[in-house]
Amino acid sequence: MHTVKHWFNDSLIGQGLLVLGLGVGLNALLRHDDPPAMWLVQGVVFTVVAMVAIVLQRRRMSRVTGASPGAIAGLMRKIRHHEVPRDPRERAVMRRLVGDQLGKIERGERWLPYWLGAMGLVAVGLLVLGFTGGALGYSLFFAVFAAAFCVWLLWTRRRTLHLYRDMRRALREQG
Template identity: 60%
Template sequence: MHAVKHWFNHSLVAQALVVFVLGIGFGALFRRDDQPGLWVVQSLLYTAVIIGFLALQRRRTSRATGAAPGAVVDLNRKIRRREVPQDPEERVIMRRLVDDQLGKIERGRRWLPYWLAVMGLTAVGMLVLGATSGSLVFPLIYTVGVVAFCVWILWMHRRAVELHHHMRSALQDPS
């Protein structure tokens, strides 16, 4: 299992394969009346867009840190496990990575309340539509799902900020 996770984390080809298979699966699930060839074409398009975005993101992070994309993946794993590298060069690269990611988190924090408000409004709207139509089962399930998703987003955001602040303080020079 470790080898599969390692291959998936380091390889855009593995990620593309998963996105492609999921795209075909969703096409088959939600567009049963379409031709299977159309599912494949749409899945190829989705895969190209998503992998292009991921490659661009990996290149930006690689440029910001001065490390190869594979090294950035390994450093992210070390950040998640709170492992502080002993090699001075690796510490400098990790410090740049932590600063870059904290900057992204802080920029994203500005929009977080608005996204949560939009999700809350859709949940309330679904409840209102359910109440007016007489069926509350699906709107209640949807609302519980939205609330759980929002709580998970807030928890993950808080955890990421705490983790990156911890790594920033651990990487400070003791001079």
């Protein structure tokens, strides 16, 4: 299991196969009336869009840090495991990576209340429509899903901020 997890983390092919499988599976589940060829075509479109986004993100992180995408994946793994690199050059790259990621998260903080508010308004609107239209089950499911998603988003953001701030502090202490 450990090597499969690393393969999905490091390999664009692995990530693409995962997105393709999820895309085809979700299309088969949600659009069971469509022919299987349509599921595959839509899955491929989803995969292409997701892989372009992943490649652009990797390229941007490579440009910012000056390291290869494989090295960045290794550094991200070290950050998650609270490991400070011993090599000074690797520490410098990690310092740039942590600074960039912290900056992105902190810049996004300004828009977070608006996104959460918009999710809440959509959930409340769907609840009202479901109540007036008689289909309360779907709208209640969506409202619970939206609330759980927002809580998960806030928890993940807080955990990630704590992780990056701890790593920044450890990097400062090391060198």
